[in-house]
Amino acid sequence: MSRVTLYHAPQTRSSGALVLVEELAADVDVVVLDLKAGENRAPDFLAVNPLGKVPALLDGDALVTEQVAVFLFLADRFPERGLAPAVGDPLRGPYLRWMSFYGSSFEPACVDRFMKREPGPAAMSPYGDYGTVVKAVTDQLARGPWMLGERFTVLDVLWGGALGWMTMFGIVEATPVVAAYVERVASRPASRKVREGDAALAAAQAAKRGGASPA
Incomplete structure (x- = not known):
């Protein structure tokens, strides 16, 4: 292979x-x-x-x-x-829905919000309006503890990380539901390991660009 x-x-x-x-x-x-x-x-x-x-x-x-x-x-x-519902699993459809929703609706809505751009005519906008997009996500999260309920999947890696960034920059409000979900994902060992590794990598890259040796 x-x-x-x-x-x-x-x-x-x-x-x-x-x-x-x-x-x-x-x-x-x-x-x-x-x-x-x-x-x-x-x-x-x-x-x-x-x-x-x-x-x-x-x-x-x-x-x-x-x-x-x-x-x-x-x-x-x-x-x-x-970590992904198989074809034939009843959760496969919702899994694909929320994977696609992230790229086709959520991120475009958040970028437009951050850039203070209007979404455009409803018939042309891929997401409709920001408020409806965020409500759809938070309503789904409220069913918790994970995006598909009791089952942790790839969705949670995608959405947990994205909502962490979006709330950090104030693009999405860190409501109790959203904040608790972000914390559940961020506290997982895999998330902690990458976060710590990324911090070390970023510091080493900055030191290299500055011509110094990393501490």
């Missing part, structure tokens, strides 16, 4: 993919990029992903980009931990 390589930059969207690798106990190769040094714009990486974005993933010669696609791929590539 071919090797999987994940391209990662600390404290970015790819951090969630790295958390998922830990949750899956997946044996993958990780290539670390320094975005502030422009390594994502270097020809070698642009040959992998012309958009210069992480996460990006290679399974042999097969390329997977886009955060949601990377999550879906990893869950199916390493099924032993059962």
Whole structure:
């Protein structure tokens, strides 16, 4: 079987993919990029992903980009931990719904909110309006403790990390339901390990850019 390589930059969207690798106990190769040094714009990486974005993933010669696609791929590539409902499982549909909802509705709504942009005409907007999007998510979380109720899945790695960032920057309100969910995900060993590792990587990269040795 071919090797999987994940391209990662600390404290970015790819951090969630790295958390998922830990949750899956997946044996993958990780290539670390320094975005502030422009390594994502270097020809070698642009040959992998012309958009210069992480996460990006290679399974042999097969390329997977886009955060949601990377999550879906990893869950199916390493099924032993059962973090994705299988085809035929009653939770498979809701799982796909909320995976897709993240990229197609939630993140566009949050970016527009942060940029103070109007969503556009209802017939053209991919998400309708920000308030409805956030209410749909929080109503689902209220059923808890996880996105699909009692079962922890890939969804929670995606949504827990995303809501952590969104509440940190004040884009989404840290209501009791949202804050408790973020804490449940953040307190998991995989999340803690990546958070600590990312902090060390970021410090080492900053020291390298400054010409100093990391402490």
